[in-house]
Amino acid sequence: MRRSIQLSSIGEAIYQFCIELYPICRSITGKGLRDTLGMIKEHLPGVKIVEVPTGTKAFDWVVPKEWNITDAYIIGPDGEKVVDFKETNLHVVGYSIPVNKTVSLDELQQHLYSLPEQPEAIPYVTSYYEERWGFCLTDNCRKKLKPGQYHVFIDSSLTDGSLTYGELILPGNTKKEIFFSTYICHPSLANNELSGPAVLTFLAKWLTSLENRRYTYRIIFIPETIGSIVYLSKNLQAMKENVVAGFNVTCVGDNRAYSYLPSRRGNTLADRVTLHVLKNLHPDFVQYSYLDRGSDERQYCSPGVDLPVVSVMRTKYGCYPEYHTSLDNLDLISPEGLSGGYSVLKKCIECLERNEKLAVTVLCEPQLGKRGLYPNLGTKKIEK
């Protein structure tokens, strides 16, 4: 799986963490979330794991039932498993209700999802807020299904439980905060989205190791959309008071591009530092508009919330062909790709930590001469 022995060790380490997290079946609630947070906590013992009960209101939203799944398959007319959740958790529509019955091929087709234009890819499909069951498979596989009776089985549960997220607060010399957010609700998908949690885990490790931090750091690992909304509903006041710059960490694992999606206001400290870093390190970066938004900046920058949050990415979600399919796998990301995403964000932090508005400490010119900084002989060539 490792491609090159010349890779930087940080990229290797992040990539290794992606490999470990990859098989887990994550969703916006459930055991997959908890397992993922547990593995992050091994790197970051300070992470606090928070459970928010089903039914909790969060602005216009409500925390849904908790979804868990242990197994799922389809057995064909000739007794063979034609689809098996154990091969890849993408085979089941996220939040599928349990089912265990025999159906005709015609009825089965109503519950299948494939991509005719990408016949070898399994699509990633979810149904969080409408109860249904379904399977995802390659279009090539789907075309081979013969008429007959199929046994469909999904051993899942939808119960009153909770939504789980992780939060790490690293105190600094001031209460002013730098905010980082990433999401951990995607199952076996690599660039979008294991790259974000893996890179942010290692960024937080580095931040933890610093002897002296000017800013306080607020770092969260949440399910997308409902997770950021829940988190904001509990922390908005403190964040509005303290956050001076924020970053949504997503799609930071491939090798193809560097991308920047501005905050809604566009000129916040987060925007300025990101532009400064990308213009200097990767001047060919892709600049999106806030109108291209699609991740949690939709919540962080919404009117009335108005946090200074940007997205720094490699290739942006929705802008690469493997997006939201089984092709967004561990071959798509790389140690180099992850290392690049990590480095840009680290450089943004370094710039923020060192950024200062300087004020003069002496009126008129300082006397350079007495500090050995000025020639003590005034002549034509050197004076004025």
Next chain:
Amino acid sequence: MRRSIQLSSIGEAIYQFCIELYPICRSITGKGLRDTLGMIKEHLPGVKIVEVPTGTKAFDWVVPKEWNITDAYIIGPDGEKVVDFKETNLHVVGYSIPVNKTVSLDELQQHLYSLPEQPEAIPYVTSYYEERWGFCLTDNCRKKLKPGQYHVFIDSSLTDGSLTYGELILPGNTKKEIFFSTYICHPSLANNELSGPAVLTFLAKWLTSLENRRYTYRIIFIPETIGSIVYLSKNLQAMKENVVAGFNVTCVGDNRAYSYLPSRRGNTLADRVTLHVLKNLHPDFVQYSYLDRGSDERQYCSPGVDLPVVSVMRTKYGCYPEYHTSLDNLDLISPEGLSGGYSVLKKCIECLERNEKLAVTVLCEPQLGKRGLYPNLGTKKIEK
């Protein structure tokens, strides 16, 4: 006189009103003003008619004596009337003092006004603030005058009286006001200026009929310049407090163009709504500069007054060859032209009535799904 049976009824109605008003000999004071206001009041019973006595001070100005006229003519050497006020009131210089004597052709020439470059047009000439008498006629007619004695007769009077104007206040849900002003001091001239009073009368009728008005409407029919100055001297404080947008209604009767003359500040609500309407409905409209001003916006936008008043016009005063001559007659305007002026102003009002600054009612994104506004199945094509 009616040209087409497909005309919109509102254009026909306004045009018919112009026909009725056309023969009246209006000036900045006098019976013609009162007769005109009386006919407007037939359509708008709420109009209050205000008399401001001769000698009243208004900022740098004083209300002049009231001028009235019943007859005027010139009888030539052979006993025939060569000029007759009864044919068109344009034949007499506005505010002419009375005269009744016999003069030579040479002396008569000192009191005649014609346009050599438009030999078939009678010019419109006034002398409000210098006592004189005079006749206007076509240059062709003037050239035919033979040497000899002429009897000149003007039966006019200049007396202590008053300046008359009409005011209509239509209350709305707020004290904030939309202001409309037009002028009724021109004798038999059509585009400039019967179109303004006629269109504004019908706009006010429509406003009166509305069940619910967000804004209060202040609508005035005044003589130009001295009338707007007198009106401001009596109402400036209230207008500065309440007027959010104002329109000077003039030259809204012909078919050739749509024109916009901005307020002095250029970016008021009145400017923005006018530009919005014209850019959408008549994108080929002519945009003038405030430096091209020439009507009552000179008073409404003057420094210290600073009301947000624009002019919305068809072809602008001074910018068409018939301007201020007998050629600016009922053939120059049309039901279509008047209907177009009416429609643009009505659309401006509708935009203002509906214009609102919206504020979010929920923090973060609203949950579109529970309102049936979002697909409940998340897949590659439709999600993000």
Next chain:
Amino acid sequence: MRRSIQLSSIGEAIYQFCIELYPICRSITGKGLRDTLGMIKEHLPGVKIVEVPTGTKAFDWVVPKEWNITDAYIIGPDGEKVVDFKETNLHVVGYSIPVNKTVSLDELQQHLYSLPEQPEAIPYVTSYYEERWGFCLTDNCRKKLKPGQYHVFIDSSLTDGSLTYGELILPGNTKKEIFFSTYICHPSLANNELSGPAVLTFLAKWLTSLENRRYTYRIIFIPETIGSIVYLSKNLQAMKENVVAGFNVTCVGDNRAYSYLPSRRGNTLADRVTLHVLKNLHPDFVQYSYLDRGSDERQYCSPGVDLPVVSVMRTKYGCYPEYHTSLDNLDLISPEGLSGGYSVLKKCIECLERNEKLAVTVLCEPQLGKRGLYPNLGTKKIEK
């Protein structure tokens, strides 16, 4: 020495004053400064002469010891004076410590300064803050020195004394001030810098003669750098409260160019009036950047001081070949050149004195007619 009998008398007078001041050996302290101020005071009896003791702190600086010199020379191996301070005071390095000994040519060379690229020019060299002795001479003269023993003699003194400056306050109708500064620390150098003190003396004479001054004038004659810093340290608060425009007067004596160096902020009243005058009178003037600064605007415009001070010059210091050499002598400047510098500054003062923000005194349009400013006959051609 006078070139032309057609010269303006003011240019002649200023040039004559330069001739009188030229021989004096000025430095940043000492008798030369006092003699110069005494001669200025003959023209401007109101000038107050201020002594600031050695050791006085001024922001980051300290007033140095006072330097005086009476004689200096080098006697060569054959007994002849090869360098004589009495010929030109440029021959001695400014602030040279006393010396009286015999040295070899090799040792002497360590104390000689010349300009190989301008072999006929004596350079102007100073050593205010490092104790050393030295002589300046033409490179041609230096090359002729033969091996042997040389007697070097400098009869100078460095003692606790004071720094001297002159200040003239001319009261006006308001406490608001126009500020002028020039420097009087250069020995026998003409454009940089006798032109500034001479022109400013005559500007101040003219200002003194005015019957009525709108502004108060603060005019100072100081040694460069340490003088402006000392002056600011004593007067900053009053200057920050009152100075509305300031001018550093330097290099205003030659004929080649007009130059403008803006204040740090670039848009102060001083900048605006200077640009107005130069654009109109001398549109081919050279515009420098604040980054090209090199004179006392370095202090007046420094952060925290922030006075609105510009430099108006003929050919700028450092930008002409004779700069800081014996070639910057009375042949380089001229009555015409000085008169030009004087005239531009005088015009700036006249503009400032007359500059007013006008406010309307009447609401609506003034009635032009009653003032004879408007035709009293309204016709097509002249009315609107």
